Amino acid sequence: MGMAGLDREQQHIDILVLPEVNLILVASVIEPLRAANRIAGRDLYRWTLHSPDGRPVETKSGIPVPVSGAFRPSRESDPLFVLACYNWKHHATRDLKVQLSRTARHRAFVAGIETGSFVLADAGLLDGFSATTHWEDVEDFSRAFPQVAIVRDRFVIDGKRITTGGSLPTLDLMLELIRRAHGYSLALEVSRLFIYEQERTRGDLMPMPTVGMARIIDPRVQAAVRLMEETVEEPIPLARLARRAGVSARHLQHLFAEVMGVAPHEHYLALRLNAARRKVIETRATFAAIAAETGFNSASAFSRSYRASFSESPSDTRRRLTGGIISEG
Numbered sequence: 001m002g003m004a005g006l007d008r009e010q011q012h013i014d015i016l017v018l019p020e021v022n023l024i025l026v027a028s029v030i031e032p033l034r035a036a037n038r039i040a041g042r043d044l045y046r047w048t049l050h051s052p053d054g055r056p057v058e059t060k061s062g063i064p065v066p067v068s069g070a071f072r073p074s075r076e077s078d079p080l081f082v083l084a085c086y087n088w089k090h091h092a093t094r095d096l097k098v099q100l101s102r103t104a105r106h107r108a109f110v111a112g113i114e115t116g117s118f119v120l121a122d123a124g125l126l127d128g129f130s131a132t133t134h135w136e137d138v139e140d141f142s143r144a145f146p147q148v149a150i151v152r153d154r155f156v157i158d159g160k161r162i163t164t165g166g167s168l169p170t171l172d173l174m175l176e177l178i179r180r181a182h183g184y185s186l187a188l189e190v191s192r193l194f195i196y197e198q199e200r201t202r203g204d205l206m207p208m209p210t211v212g213m214a215r216i217i218d219p220r221v222q223a224a225v226r227l228m229e230e231t232v233e234e235p236i237p238l239a240r241l242a243r244r245a246g247v248s249a250r251h252l253q254h255l256f257a258e259v260m261g262v263a264p265h266e267h268y269l270a271l272r273l274n275a276a277r278r279k280v281i282e283t284r285a286t287f288a289a290i291a292a293e294t295g296f297n298s299a300s301a302f303s304r305s306y307r308a309s310f311s312e313s314p315s316d317t318r319r320r321l322t323g324g325i326i327s328e329g
Helices: 023-040 094-104 116-122 135-144 167-182 184-194 219-230 238-245 249-259 264-282 287-293 299-310 314-322
Strands: 011-017 045-051 080-084 110-114 155-158 161-164 196-198 205-207
Touching: 011 023, 023 045, 023 080, 023 110, 023 167, 023 184, 080 094, 080 116, 094 110, 094 116, 110 116, 110 167, 116 135, 116 161, 155 167, 161 167, 167 184, 184 264, 184 299, 219 238, 219 249, 219 264, 238 249, 238 264, 249 264, 264 287, 264 299, 264 314, 287 299, 287 314, 299 314
Parallel strands: 011 045, 011 080, 080 110, 110 161
Antiparallel strands: 155 161, 196 205
């Protein structure tokens, strides 16, 4: 079983949405999961939306969020996300907090999203845990719940309790959960759909892959990542990569660990494998040709790395996602 109850099998998630939530907060939980399903070509994640009373949730933008029904938890082991923004105290009724306390005992984890952290804390579910919330509310949270160790961070994972500080930090959290459950390659590919940085020298928008809390990228890491993206076909040694980024190899490794959460070679490999996977699905190229085009010494070395990352062989992927229309050869 992967971290926090998320593993490589299909994972179901319960999502409790309180009224007066921001629409983007709901999307920041669901859209990365949807994207992971689309990229993987299978349903890695399913989710069910609930509201306290079973009625559609009125968002601050005036667009209602449909739900499957009222939050009536049984002895579920699925992860639970509690989403809240405005007037959480009014919507977190005594009955709702009792329900949360009961169900939390059985859940793989419970996540408080934005002021959902206040709801969990008010229900006694964060006592003795570290947690975070929106940066504007940190002082209020700290005064109201001294028994919770407040952390000024984008998100906090502390055992079976998870909290976030807003919509973009929630996106970062979802990328991290996807990474822990399904590997860096998939999380990287999901992140590329959502996260873009302004490329100032050319004036256009360049995709800047980031995972977890790597949104603000050190310029030296940014230079190394761009160089990696430009040399997928012929990977260059770490020492030369570091030299061109203006640092030593050891320092680049340290920067990657700090900013990206992985070693340089892991990021490089993920870029190459994702490029290879697109070729497996979208072209008729042989696997030997794809291996050569993505910097692998042989088809067998490519196949081993591919299987380790995606839990299936290139031929399995091609057969499953093209219905046999595109065959090896």
